[in-house]
Amino acid sequence: MAEKxxxxxxxxxxxxxxxxYPVMPLRNxxxxxxxxxxxxxxxxxxLKLINDWILKNAIL
Numbered sequence: 001m002a003e004k005x006x007x008x009x010x011x012x013x014x015x016x017x018x019x020x021y022p023v024m025p026l027r028n029x030x031x032x033x034x035x036x037x038x039x040x041x042x043x044x045x046x047l048k049l050i051n052d053w054i055l056k057n058a059i060l
Contacts, residue, residue: 022049 024046026039041047 022053024049 029037029039031037041050
């Protein structure tokens with residue numbers, strides 16, 4: 001499960017126009033902020049995207 005950020009971490013979390021984020025299309029699924037649901041990954045490209053993003057210690 002996702003870890004909740006502290007107030008200090010939220011204040012220090014800056015998003016700039018130059019930041020890049022991966023996009024993974026999901027079939028029949030809509031995600032909303034703060035929502036936690038299981039996502040079943042099957043395609044090799046999708047698995048690579050998730051693994052690469054996790055290795056960067058980035059927030060998903």
